Each structure stands twice: as C-alpha cells, then as structure tokens.
Amino acid sequence: MNTKYAILIASLLAAPNVQASGGSESFAATNTKWKVECSACHIAYPPKLLPASSWKAMMGGLDKHFGTDASLDAASTTEILAFLQKNASSRKPEPSGKPQLRITETRWFQSEHDEVPVRLWKDPRVKSPSNCAACHTQAESGNFNEHNIQLPR
Ligand code: HEC
Numbered sequence: 001m002n003t004k005y006a007i008l009i010a011s012l013l014a015a016p017n018v019q020a021s022g023g024s025e026s027f028a029a030t031n032t033k034w035k036v037e038c039s040a041c042h043i044a045y046p047p048k049l050l051p052a053s054s055w056k057a058m059m060g061g062l063d064k065h066f067g068t069d070a071s072l073d074a075a076s077t078t079e080i081l082a083f084l085q086k087n088a089s090s091r092k093p094e095p096s097g098k099p100q101l102r103i104t105e106t107r108w109f110q111s112e113h114d115e116v117p118v119r120l121w122k123d124p125r126v127k128s129p130s131n132c133a134a135c136h137t138q139a140e141s142g143n144f145n146e147h148n149i150q151l152p153r
C-alpha cells in the first residue's frame with residue numbers, strides 16, 4: 001500500500017491521544033534546562049535520538065554547532081550533557097569511529113524514513129529533514145508516533 005494512504009488510514013482508525021504502543025518508542029524524557037536552551041533554534045531533539053558518544057561530542061563543541069554558536073555556561077553544559085547521556089539511545093554507535101552529530105544522517109533515521117518521497121524533503125514547507133515538526137505535528141513534545149504525522153500536501 002502507498003505510505004500516504006497507509007498513514008491516512010492509520011490516522012482515521014486511531015482514536016485521538018492514544019498512547020504510543022507496539023513498535024513506537026517513547027521520547028518523553030525531559031529536563032527544564034535542556035528544554036529551554038536546546039529549543040531556541042529548533043525543536044529540543046529528544047536524547048534518545050542519538051547515542052551518548054554523539055551527545056558528548058556535540059556538547060563539547062557548542063561554540064561551533066552546525067555553523068552557529070550555541071555555547072552555554074559550564075554548569076548548564078554539564079547538566080544538559082548528563083541528561084542527554086542518561087537518556088541516550090542504546091543503539092550501538094555506527095562503526096565509522098567518529099561520533100555522528102546529525103540524527104538525520106544515522107542509519108536508524110534513514111531506514112525509518114525510507115518511504116518518504118525524496119521530493120518531500122525538498123518541499124519548501126519542509127526545507128530540511130532536520131525540521132521534524134514539518135511532518136510530526138507533536139514533535140515539540142517528543143511525540144513521533146505515526147498517528148501524529150501529517151505530510152505537507
Ligand atoms: C543558536 C541556535 C542553536 C541552538 C541554541 C542550538 N542549536 Fe542545535 N542546531 C542549530 C542549527 C543551525 C542546526 C542545523 C540545522 C539544519 O541543518 O537544518 C542544528 C542542528 C542540531 C542537531 C542535528 C539535527 C539533524 O540534522 O539531525 C542536533 C542533534 C542539535 N542541533 C542539538 C542541539 C542541542 C542538544 C542543543 C542545546 C545544547 C542545541 N542544538 C542548541 C542551531 C542551534
């Protein structure tokens with residue numbers, strides 16, 4: 001079945017606010033400092049989206065964060081890193097040796113999204129795969145359940 005219809009049907013069958021079940025993972029872990037500091041420029045990407053080694057590398061280089069300066073004071077950096085590592089993905093880091101900083105470049109992300117048509121990633125309403133909320137309507141609250149996906153059409 002075409003993914004778009006599969007999703008449409010799934011969302012029609014689903015009662016609103018049904019909790020994630022079956023294959024859906026929970027991304028609900030939260031921390032106030034993280035939520036405030038890491039959602040200033042994009043959604044606060046849930047810790048479970050990357051392994052601990054990636055968070056360590058990222059938090060060690062916030063002054064050069066994807067072409068921008070996202071640095072924080074030492075206490076905030078330490079608190080946020082501890083939160084991210086505690087709730088990190090338990091998937092093995094990828095074998096390249098170098099910690100991956102982009103969720104969207106992980107094999108996990110790519111296989112989860114292999115049915116998304118290429119033209120959608122470039123749609124002006126999406127702009128970038130990093131813009132989770134363009135399709136995941138509840139991304140800001142860490143909910144990526146397939147029932148809450150709405151593709152731009
Ligand atoms: C000053 C703005 C700013 C702040 C503050 C900021 N970021 Fe970012 N972040 C960016 C930009 C810009 C990108 C690249 C986005 C893109 O390519 O579309 C990015 C990308 C990311 C990505 C990769 C997304 C992907 O493509 O998979 C992660 C993970 C991330 N940030 C985590 C964090 C964390 C953790 C914090 C808090 C410590 C944080 N960011 C704070 C600007 C910021």
Ligand code: HEC
Pocket residue numbers: 003023024025049103104112113115116120121126128129130131132133134135136144145146147149151
């Ligand atoms: C262009 C739209 C789009 C964007 C942008 C997007 N996704 Fe998705 N995502 C989807 C679709 C569609 C699926 C469902 C795929 C399927 O079921 O075949 C999905 C599935 C998922 C799932 C699995 C959900 C479940 O219930 O099994 C997760 C987790 C997820 N995405 C996270 C993210 C994150 C994190 C980002 C941003 C870094 C993101 N997505 C960006 C469209 C998108």
